[in-house]
Amino acid sequence: MPCDGCDFDEVFLIAADVGAEDVVQGEEFVEIYTPRDRLGTVRDALVEAGLEIEDARLDWLPKMEIGLEPEKALKVMGMIERLEELDDVDQVYSNLTITDELMASYEAA
Numbered sequence: 001m002p003c004d005g006c007d008f009d010e011v012f013l014i015a016a017d018v019g020a021e022d023v024v025q026g027e028e029f030v031e032i033y034t035p036r037d038r039l040g041t042v043r044d045a046l047v048e049a050g051l052e053i054e055d056a057r058l059d060w061l062p063k064m065e066i067g068l069e070p071e072k073a074l075k076v077m078g079m080i081e082r083l084e085e086l087d088d089v090d091q092v093y094s095n096l097t098i099t100d101e102l103m104a105s106y107e108a109a
Contacts, residue, residue, distance in 0.1 A: 001046065001053050003030040011051065018045040029054070033061075062095035070102060077106050 003011065003025065011030050012023045019038035024031045034042045036058050043056040068076065076096055083092045 001030050001032070001051060001055075002028060006030070006051065010049075011046070014045050014049050014051075015042055018042050059091075060093040062093075065095050065097040067097045070105060073098070073102055074106055074109065077102075 001011075008023075008025045008030065011032075015023050015032045015034070018041050020032050020034045020042050022033040024033070032042060032046075039056060039058060043053055046053055067073070073096060076094070077098065080092050080094055080096075083089055
């Protein structure tokens with residue numbers, strides 16, 4: 001949710017009171033992590049408090065990321081990009097650890 005001038009402590013307390021697991025403050029946004037069965041409850045509580053929600057969705061977050069040799073990682077990144085370009089694909093998730101160096105190599109290729 002956008003947080004330009006919002007009170008982070010207030011957002012944190014509202015979200016935590018209704019079951020959020022974590023609330024992370026960024027420069028422009030606040031990200032709230034919650035179990036999937038609490039997503040609607042947390043979203044509704046924030047809206048009822050008058051806060052603007054830009055996006056509320058379920059994402060798959062890896063419990064364990066993996067690293068690959070650069071050559072294999074670049075192949076996986078290419079496959080992910082091709083999957084994302086398909087019209088029938090909405091979202092692609094991966095547990096591949098992508099370092100800044102790896103991303104720079106991929107963009108240069």
